[in-house]
Amino acid sequence: MSKSILAGLLLICSAIAQAAPSAQEILAASDAVRNPDYPFGLTNTLVEYRNGKQSDTSTLAIYSKSDAASGQFRSLIRYIAPARDASKLILYSGKDLWFYDPSSKASIRLSPQQRLLGQASNGDVVTVNLAKDYQASSAEEEDTQDGERKTKHCYKLLMSASTSDATYHHIEMWVETANTHPVKARFYTESGKLLKTAYYRKYQPQLGGDRPTEIVIIDGLDTNWVTVMRYSDWVKRDVPDAWLQRDYLPRFKPELE
Amino acid sequence: MRRLAICALWLICTLASAAGQDDADLDALATADKATAAPEHASDWHAFVEGAFGNATQRYGLPDYRSERLSADVALDKTLGAGWRVLFADRLDGNWQGQEPNEYKVNTLKELYLSWQVTPNEIIDVGRINTRYGVGYGYNPTDYFKDNAVRSVVSVDPNSLRNNRLGSVMVRTQMLWNGGALTALVSPKLASQPSADAFSVDLGATNNTNRWLLAVSQRVAENVNPQFLLSGEQGKSAQLGFDLTHVLGDATVVFVEWSGGQGASLYSEALGNPTRQVFRNRMATGLSYTTTNKISLTLEAEYNGSALDSADWAALATGPIVNYLQYRNYAQAVQELPTRKSLFINANWQDAMISHLDLNALARQDLTDQSRLSWIEARYHWDHTDVALQWQRYGGKPWSDFGVVPQRTTWQSVMTYYF
Numbered sequence: 001m002s003k004s005i006l007a008g009l010l011l012i013c014s015a016i017a018q019a020a021p022s023a024q025e026i027l028a029a030s031d032a033v034r035n036p037d038y039p040f041g042l043t044n045t046l047v048e049y050r051n052g053k054q055s056d057t058s059t060l061a062i063y064s065k066s067d068a069a070s071g072q073f074r075s076l077i078r079y080i081a082p083a084r085d086a087s088k089l090i091l092y093s094g095k096d097l098w099f100y101d102p103s104s105k106a107s108i109r110l111s112p113q114q115r116l117l118g119q120a121s122n123g124d125v126v127t128v129n130l131a132k133d134y135q136a137s138s139a140e141e142e143d144t145q146d147g148e149r150k151t152k153h154c155y156k157l158l159m160s161a162s163t164s165d166a167t168y169h170h171i172e173m174w175v176e177t178a179n180t181h182p183v184k185a186r187f188y189t190e191s192g193k194l195l196k197t198a199y200y201r202k203y204q205p206q207l208g209g210d211r212p213t214e215i216v217i218i219d220g221l222d223t224n225w226v227t228v229m230r231y232s233d234w235v236k237r238d239v240p241d242a243w244l245q246r247d248y249l250p251r252f253k254p255e256l257e
Numbered sequence: 258m259r260r261l262a263i264c265a266l267w268l269i270c271t272l273a274s275a276a277g278q279d280d281a282d283l284d285a286l287a288t289a290d291k292a293t294a295a296p297e298h299a300s301d302w303h304a305f306v307e308g309a310f311g312n313a314t315q316r317y318g319l320p321d322y323r324s325e326r327l328s329a330d331v332a333l334d335k336t337l338g339a340g341w342r343v344l345f346a347d348r349l350d351g352n353w354q355g356q357e358p359n360e361y362k363v364n365t366l367k368e369l370y371l372s373w374q375v376t377p378n379e380i381i382d383v384g385r386i387n388t389r390y391g392v393g394y395g396y397n398p399t400d401y402f403k404d405n406a407v408r409s410v411v412s413v414d415p416n417s418l419r420n421n422r423l424g425s426v427m428v429r430t431q432m433l434w435n436g437g438a439l440t441a442l443v444s445p446k447l448a449s450q451p452s453a454d455a456f457s458v459d460l461g462a463t464n465n466t467n468r469w470l471l472a473v474s475q476r477v478a479e480n481v482n483p484q485f486l487l488s489g490e491q492g493k494s495a496q497l498g499f500d501l502t503h504v505l506g507d508a509t510v511v512f513v514e515w516s517g518g519q520g521a522s523l524y525s526e527a528l529g530n531p532t533r534q535v536f537r538n539r540m541a542t543g544l545s546y547t548t549t550n551k552i553s554l555t556l557e558a559e560y561n562g563s564a565l566d567s568a569d570w571a572a573l574a575t576g577p578i579v580n581y582l583q584y585r586n587y588a589q590a591v592q593e594l595p596t597r598k599s600l601f602i603n604a605n606w607q608d609a610m611i612s613h614l615d616l617n618a619l620a621r622q623d624l625t626d627q628s629r630l631s632w633i634e635a636r637y638h639w640d641h642t643d644v645a646l647q648w649q650r651y652g653g654k655p656w657s658d659f660g661v662v663p664q665r666t667t668w669q670s671v672m673t674y675y676f
Contacts, residue, residue, distance in 0.1 A: 082641070218281065
């Protein structure tokens with residue numbers, strides 16, 4: 001009798017354990033919501049506001065592909081607008097960051113610091129597999145407001161950088177318990193300074209799943225500096241691995257249609 | 258009791274901070290709700306027009322003069338069908354200088370070529386192509402196709418010199434693999450002499466001899482992607498080249514660009530008597546550092562082993578003036594340093610104090626004769642329009658690298674409209 005009670009208890013514990021995924025599993029599931037698990041392309045329209053007034057707009061064509069070795073995304077980003085920057089390219093491939101200007105034919109290597117500056121710096125909020133570079137240590141449940149001011153029941157993940165490729169020292173991320181949709185995230189420096197807050201909103205069915213089609217990014221130091229990143233023209237498109245290198249940048253031309 | 262009070266205060270502060278952050282988030286989200294910008298679509302055409310006017314003060318008792326310029330720049334990258342593209346880039350500069358009605362126009366057919374992507378990893382290009390190698394900022398020893406390529410100098414900014422130049426007619430093929438690439442090209446002789454005609458395609462400037470180049474690059478580790486080059490020209494020894502960049506820490510990129518091979522001195526080439534062939538090195542190496550407030554600083558040491566050393570440079574200044582001028586003109590045409598050693602410094606500050614304002618500065622110090630070129634630019638940009646104010650100064654002793662230039666100080670304002 002006692003054996004069967006014990007077996008029953010083990011079964012219940014096992015079921016509970018299965019029902020409550022680990023923090024890292026939740027993080028991986030939320031990565032899969034943001035990014036398809038196959039190569040894809042999309043158009044990113046950025047609108048920047050300073051003190052409530054629109055100050056900048058730009059349009060980027062982005063191609064992303066998971067690297068078989070690291071599991072991390074490699075991305076090619078081409079400026080569509082503004083006109084002065086049209087056709088300029090940025091290649092993100094781990095620590096290899098390259099900027100290409102078609103006018104001067106110059107391929108310039110960028111440092112991680114330069115990655116954090118400029119419009120494309122926010123690309124890492126989206127096309128990055130956080131679970132590859134961060135270790136989530138806790139997943140407390142709590143209610144929070146999403147980007148559309150609705151209350152969502154979420155896991156609050158506390159993540160710390162686990163590889164040298166990680167851009168941020170630590171991140172707090174709220175992931176909806178019902179569907180592992182990322183709701184919002186706060187990105188911090190080592191000293192605890194808030195760098196940016198991101199709200200993932202306007203979920204729509206895209207490339208086989210419900211995905212956020214708009215990210216609102218609020219600067220950590222100046223909360224009146226707001227960037228809206230809107231995603232459109234999602235398309236499944238493979239890019240040969242050989243194209244994701246400096247020598248192909250002069251030739252890369254996106255064809256989203 | 259005191260500890261309890263501190264805890265309560267800390268709790269109140271934390272809650273107040275969180276509440277403040279949430280309020281800020283709500284305001285930001287309300288702002289974001291207003292966003293209506295529609296995505297723009299890629300265009301095959303890119304074009305801009307640019308107007309500039311300036312004023313120069315001169316040496317040697319020469320009068321100050323005003324200059325005006327109007328330029329149009331157009332580029333096309335058109336897909337013709339699966340794997341086929343045609344690329345075209347052209348620039349027209351109209352210049353007016355001084356009191357005289359001496360307008361002169363210069364057209365630069367930068368590129369016109371057909372590209373065929375035979376397979377995803379094999380490409381063949383045929384036509385006039387502006388091919389450029391090198392990782393240096395101010396001096397590029399491995400930029401083997403820069404000779405005589407600039408028809409119209411509109412700025413001393415090295416970027417401008419690289420943008421506004423002729424390509425060479427060539428057949429180029431490239432093979433790619435994961436992490437590496439091999440490029441081979443041949444550029445035949447098609448004419449003998451450069452042309453001064455305003456609308457000449459000027460094949461005599463870029464294709465006045467048979468040339469070839471091989472370039473191979475291979476990613477050997479994360480963050481390490483060297484490029485090796487071998488370049489040749491009819492009647493001259495092949496030159497080896499090497500380019501490497503490396504990221505140090507979060508904010509620093511170090512770079513080295515080297516070229517070496519048997520060759521005559523720049524002086525003997527300039528005087529049309531290239532005799533003594535010895536191994537000569539040319540190099541640009543340095544680092545670029547970026548701060549968190551968008552300031553980038555680049556420091557580059559430059560060495561040209563084929564240029565005159567201190568003694569010969571000093572001797573040239575006291576020798577026949579015709580030799581001096583011939584040497585200077587030749588070095589400028591082939592875009593080589595006329596003296597052995599230089600230091601190049603570049604600084605730029607994006608969004609300097611106010612959004613959309615960029616400050617750029619560069620200085621080139623000739624370490625052989627201590628003369629200096631300084632250039633500063635303030636540039637403000639709107640969606641389609643840039644406005645810039647530029648200041649430039651050539652300083653140094655008479656007959657020095659930069660001190661000999663008649664223009665002592667130049668001011669220029671520039672307006673650019675991008676279509």
